[in-house]
Amino acid sequence: MQPEYDAWPSLPVDSWIETRDTVQLWTQIVGKTRMALGPAVNHWWGVPLYVDARGLTTSLMPVGDRGLEIRFDFLAHDLIFEVTDGRTRRMKLEPRTVADFYSEYTAHLDALSIDVDIVGTPVELPDATPFAEDTVHGSYDAETVSAFWRSLVSAHSVFSAFRADFRGKSSPVHFFWGAFDLAVTRFSGRPAPTHPGGIPNCPDWVMHEAYSDEVSSAGYWPGGAEEGVFYAYAYPHPDGYDTHPAVEAPTHWDSALGEYVLPYHLVRQSDDPAATVRRFLEQTHRAAVETAGW
Structure with a gap:
């Protein structure tokens, strides 16, 4: 039997602020990939993520004559890479530093022959520690x-x-x-x-x-x-x-x-x-x- 679905759950900020801040940095890494691959759209509409049936998605992004979609699956707790040539890769969403996440993330893109150059530092946050060097944020509840x-x-x-x-x-x-x-x-x-x-x-x-x-x-x-x-x-x-x-x-x-x-x-x-x-x-x-x- 499926557990009861709570559509408006309790979310005390203090109980997950470290997780929230870590996941925000992960979404910036993925979001910057969408910004780099997709066409520019007015008001930065070409860069956000979208809510889907299991988490957040980039939607389909052009990569030469192929397409790529990257999805945060917040039910299975995986980050999923799907390419229109049929290849798929995934990485676990679990307690891990931003630096570790970034290292594995870029390795998956390399393995899929996806060449993308993103700005490797956070935006709109007081701390702009490069993703590759951030060993402070690493929580995942x-x-x-x-x-x-x-x-x-x-x-x-x-x-x-x-x-x-x-x-x-x-x-x-x-x-x-x-x-x-x-x-x-x-x-x-x-x-x-x-x-x-x-x-x-x-x-x-x-x-x-x-x-x-x-x-x-x-x-x-x-x-x-x-x-x-x-x-x-x-x-x-x-x-x-x-x-x-x-x-x-x-x-x-x-x-x-x-x-x-x-x-x-x-x-x-x-x-x-x-x-x-x-x-x-x-x-x-x-x-x-x-x-x-x-």
């Missing part, structure tokens, strides 16, 4: 990683439905490995002022491209509160956005983050978690639309 993936599946479902209700330009539901968050973004159709940048270990021109247009964006991040948060922001920030009456408790404005936040633990404890997230998305988007004059 398989049970909690699977639980986090289930929370991503649930958030992905709500975000996808929210995206579908907007007739304008809207992003796919992306998992951005830079910040380790799931996000969906709506666009007003107007250009935005140049973003000031200032993100740790990330060139300002990266943010210039990401925020070239006016947006209302929301996401889910496993940080910022005891079990992570759902967040929302508008760029550029319109006057009155952070105090708009449409946004109701328990959502609140976090001045340190510069975003509306809804703690994940309040979502999972609510009578209808999906509906609670949906209200959050609709209220914060309405605040952006009405204060920015979309």
Whole structure:
């Protein structure tokens, strides 16, 4: 008999922060591979990972006349390489340093005759220790990683439905490995002022491209509160956005983050978690639309 499926599991950040930080660095290694192999897409839409039925995937990437997909399987706890010529390789997801992961990862690419040059240092993090030298991060709690993936599946479902209700330009539901968050973004159709940048270990021109247009964006991040948060922001920030009456408790404005936040633990404890997230998305988007004059 299959164990009961918990779609909104408890995820105390303190209980898995070392695992979270290790897995984030692993996803950056894989994500940088997608960035190097795939074509550039506006707002960096060519670089994220995507939630799938077992974890996270790059989706299909071009490699000459072949294709490559790399998947994090958070049920079997493997990283799987699949090439359209029929070859497959896999490596275990288990307690191991980032340096060890990176060494085996690049060896698998070499064995598959995949020549890819990635920037071997993390982005958007204060510590930019090269992957090949990082022997500090090496935790992997398989049970909690699977639980986090289930929370991503649930958030992905709500975000996808929210995206579908907007007739304008809207992003796919992306998992951005830079910040380790799931996000969906709506666009007003107007250009935005140049973003000031200032993100740790990330060139300002990266943010210039990401925020070239006016947006209302929301996401889910496993940080910022005891079990992570759902967040929302508008760029550029319109006057009155952070105090708009449409946004109701328990959502609140976090001045340190510069975003509306809804703690994940309040979502999972609510009578209808999906509906609670949906209200959050609709209220914060309405605040952006009405204060920015979309």
